[in-house]
Amino acid sequence: MTAVESIESPIAVEAIEPFILRIPLDEPVKTPMGMVDSSVALLVRVTTTAGEEGWGEVWCNFPRFGAFHRAVIVKKVIEPFLKSRSFAGPHEAWRAMHAAANVLRLQSGETGPVSAAIAGVDIALWDIVGKRLNQPLWRLLGGQSGSISAYASLGRSHGFEFLVDDGLKRGFRAFKLRCWGDPAAHLDAYVKAREMVGPDVGLMADANSSWPVDQALTWSQRFADVGLDFLEEAIPVDSPVVAWTTLAGGAPMKIAGGENMLSEDMFEQALESGAYGVLQPDMCKWGGFSGAVPLAQRIVAKGIRFCPHMFSGAPGLLASGHLLAAANSPDGSLEYGIEYNPPRDDFMQREVKDGRIEIGEAPGLGLVMDPELIQRYRVPMPAY
Template sequence: MTDGFTIRSIEAFCYRYPLATPVVTSFGKMLNRPAVFVRAVDEDGVEGWGEAWSNFPAPGAEHRARLVNEVLAPGLVGRKFDSPAQAFETLSKGTEVLALQCGEPGPFAQAISGIDLALWDLSARRQRLPLWRLLGGQSDTIKVYASGINPGGAAQAAGAALKRGHRALKLKVGFGTETDLANLATLRGLVGAGMLASDANQGWSMAQALQMLPRLAEFDLRWLEEPIRADRPREEWRRLRAAATMPIAAGENISSVEAFRDVLSEGVLGVVQPDVAKWGGLSLCAGLARDILAAGKTFCPHYLGGGLGLLASAHLLAGIGGDGWLEVDANDNPLRDRLCGSIINVREGTVKLGEEPGLGIVPDLASIERYRSI
């Protein structure tokens, strides 16, 4: 088979897993875990799978699934493409005005990303290569860290992650100085000399961030993520960098090639975290990841969703290389665990992706059918 393909069908499937314990961020709670999985099939019957970011707002997952099924898929079915990147360009250019008219560039970018990931999986399967090899990787082993550790029950969540094989942790902060510092002290004690990072989820004002920075210095953080809003002026981010003793991280809320070029051209961010299911898919983020490494920064793909997007993020990290970590959510989510293949098996802070073609798995949707919403 060549790497060109003609698309027979594209379909999105939407799921919701109810949570006993909400996932908490500084800007709100997730009462359930949504997932929008995308299946692409070519004229030879080869399948590929992807995922579109759909965490917020609460009803957003169904909307993104319908964007795929009713708006985007009809523009691709029956067409031949030389590569996933060509299909990505066709979708992106073809819907620019519509996204602008709707005021919805984000949802369109997320839905297109889900399709793009599916087409990359399909393309790798056609070439009988694991996706990480198609992306140029030399090793199937990557480092991971346990993410999504809430302010309540942080010690228990971190302890459970360490028992599962994790050796690196990231704590959510932005819940008051006393709570944040107490949780950081506890997690530093649990992980010892291992990697510890923190994520404020854009939760602080500039004044609050500057006040917190000296208090955070004692915890030897690998990075502080999104201490202020992603859209604050670059001068504010430069002031933070000057005052910080740890690297500053961001990227999940950057959504243009130009904006990423800006942050790569300056010394503010030490860790850059694009999200392949939220913006750019692999068609843009693979090149971006190489640019991040070339700029002397650490590439750590952002991810907090279902298993297929997690797998795609893992293959990108393995494909590009570098010394970064894959983000693995520590919270309960069968939409992740039943579809993330070997990533469920963390050993001494690492996972192995293996040599199976594409993402390495064929999703068992029957196992999550009870959570289907549309």
Template sequence: MELPAFPTLAVARVEAMVFRVPIERPVITSFGTMHSRPAVIVRVEDAEGAVGWGEVWCNFPDVGAEHRARLLRSAAAPLLLERPWRGPQEAFDALTRRLQVLAIQSGEEGPVAQVIAGIDMALWDLGARRLGQPLWRLLGGSAEVAVYASGLNPVEPEALAARKRAEGYRAFKLKVGFGLDRDSANLKALRDLVGSETPLMVDANQAWDADTAIDMAVAFEPFGLGWLEEPLRADAPAEDWQRVAERSPVPLAAGENIRGEEAFARAIEGQVLRVVQPDLGKWGGFSGCLDVGRRARAAGKLFCPHWLGGGVGLVASLHLKAAVGGAGYVEVDANDNPLREALGRPLPPVREGLMSLADRPGLGVEPDLAGLAPYRIEA
């Protein structure tokens, strides 16, 4: 991948800010229920006062937000401040290499990767702002990005889908993994609402073993689904994934819980996944996920970035998809989350299933920190 010619990035200050907002309607998944929405926001400032924003994945369990902020400050920030960087990729590679032993020693490969990813996101924003270009344009993309309304809960999902359709969404994804009767009833209600031509997908959040996944996929066939996401545990044996893929009439999707270049290479080169879904706040940031997206597209896979956090990461995901191009969507959580709008401000509206990115430099976000002050957590 040819990278933009960034100016030298001399980071003078790194901040990690934690926010948590209680919600009235919980977000229900097959592995647990979210009663609040957290976010860890990264702010980097260079020696000339330019600022970049990033976000570290932390949505569940929400107690992990404070830990990731402390991990960033104690382990990653001192390395980032050591010297200037020729661009985000150089910093990403150096942080990944130098924190590998710590990740192994602490058993925290995931949180360490997430911290590096959030920093990487902020550095790409900073570099693009220094160049005066929106990131999507700097990376050769176009402004319009297709999106879908995600996270439809198993309790009356059609009501939320109707609201999101009125807001401009034209594709939807339902949470499944709650038993055949409930999942099928929810799918029928959604199909009755949106019709047979509207893209509809499902996410099992690693709920099943291989035999159950096959049975559920076969049962879901009449609903004309675009994909079945994470039917198995991400660490299930490769032969289980292969068996489900061979017998499922619904294309399989995964990626939010894949970590590392080699693991993504295997996923893209293999015949199991038809849809590749990296989360740039979980692993890779732009430095890792741009290559994943371009390789997935070259392999004929659908590239659909995963995101279920605050607004900085959502807008970053839109820029990532814009840069990679091709068919596919960016995930937009349909559930209420004030941290989405306030942190991604100004968030693009949805019109006929599309979001249009602005011409503002970098990610183009200006988080409303003052408005979110009541929800900021000392960590």
């Protein structure tokens, strides 16, 4: 029995309210997934019949308008189902949500939106249980310490200098830059970044699944002299297993991935393939605590480095921090977008110091949401 299965704390849901937050960016950012013109987040507040309240977050980064669709799934699909019955605990509710939504997922072809909606609600259910049992989730779920490592993640390669300089001053000991497309356009930036941070600070590359499968191994060799800790998502997640193992066998750095895996079967294949030196599930995309805690503990037991993916708001960031702490990973590190992100930074009560985040002893997620700030950034739910 896993840690999440062993905790029974009855769940009876009264209401679920989605909050879509959107803050336009002064300067849009180009990515392989499209132009990013705003900071977005989809938060969910779950209230039980006893008046308890918990917060979670649904992944909605791409496309930006996807937040509206996922909010409707939460309100029109997940809320009525959870209100219709009670559950022995969050894990039972998580399993039941997946089973009840399976036909919808198959008929619509929308595994991602359905999985993310369930994950966000699951996080909120666990927040409620942690508060009820008066324990921080990292400890309730088996963690030995609430102090976690964090690395600075940049959404760019060119124009990175001021961000790396600021990150070094804030105590970050590892940095990840993007290198989507032909690495010839990015390699100079990595050489310069290595010169800036020195030989003892971690440096990683994220290709956002943009490299051709038949060129990925050759392209990875171009970074041999930079000293990368890992290369993330060089090829698409649905590439044949042999493509991943070939890349891992010849690349001069560890291969990372996992943020776009959306089922237990996908993670099982990744764990057994031997291709990944680093695995990076995103608990707001798939799993919540109920799915991600057992997965994280399996990753660590396999000797694979566990670095949760996270590039969103405060509930998701804190949940991912609790997850990393619960995994007791000896070399794990949490992704932390170093650029200002209002849905995260305006609500967080914790800072990165010396490359670490202290999750703390507050029960549940330990997050207090400011209702005035929420209303400042909130946009209306779509009519349906």
